[in-house]
Amino acid sequence: MDLGITGRKAIVCASSKGLGKACATALAREGCAVVINARGAAGLDEAAAEIERATGARVRPVVADINTEAGRASLIAACPEADILVNNNAGPPPGKLADWDHAAWLGALEANMLAPALLIRALVPGMQARKFGRIVNITSAMVKSPGPEMGLSTAARTALTALAKSVSRSCAPDNVTINNLLPYRIDTDRQRFFARRLMQQKGIGMEEARAEIGRGVAAGRMGTPEEFADACAFLCSAQAGFISGQNLQLDGGSYAGLI
Secondary structure, three states: OOOOOOOOEEEEOOOOOHHHHHHHHHHHHOOOEEEEEEOOOOOHHHHHHHHHHHHOOOEEEEEOOOOOHHHHHHHHHHOOOOOEEEEOOOOOOOOOHHHOOHHHHHHHHHHHHHHHHHHHHHHHHHHHHHOOEEEEEEOOHHHOOOOOOOHHHHHHHHHHHHHHHHHHHHHHHHOEEEEEEEEOOEOOHHHHHHHHHHHHHHOOOHHHHHHHHHHOOOOOOOEOHHHHHHHHHHHOOHHHOOOOOOEEEEOOOOOOOOO
């Protein structure tokens, strides 16, 4: 299927690896001019070159910390007329209520609510004026199924979910959509982090830990970054103009609820 976004300009945050890199690759493969981003130069230029080799598309790397006003300004300056924005950022580590002091809450809100919200604020007016915009926020399955150790991440990402829903209603008439992708057990560094925790907790090897994580998914395996990225690319497509304000779970069928 031709997604109708050849020549569109895309910003993909936190995209030197993992889900962000996979989404940037998928959009580049569809013909988008993609800006990728990370806080450090290490790995970012390599990721850009790798995406260009794989897709033949133009990729521009921008070193910027999107948790800061200066970092967001640098990213927007690199692509001021972005047609597509994929918000992504590292989540806080697991923990418990006693661990989450004032500084921890501020850090989580800066990274997982305010940074994407302010990027949306900066780019939506131009998208509305041009009558095309696609915004995808990478959040988490924990938004709908909070885990006991993930309350800090869940709270911040749920706040972003609420904002996205409210803004999506006002910009829908201008062909600007805002949707959220909710990953669960996608095979990235995040899952390797959880696998190492399991290794320490249970005294097991890496392969056994990874297998245990996979068994916790209804599909019996972890998802791939490519599967996730293809869903992102479709939500950014011309054909997805009637889908907005939605939460799409990429979880191998694991969510037990109806809605």
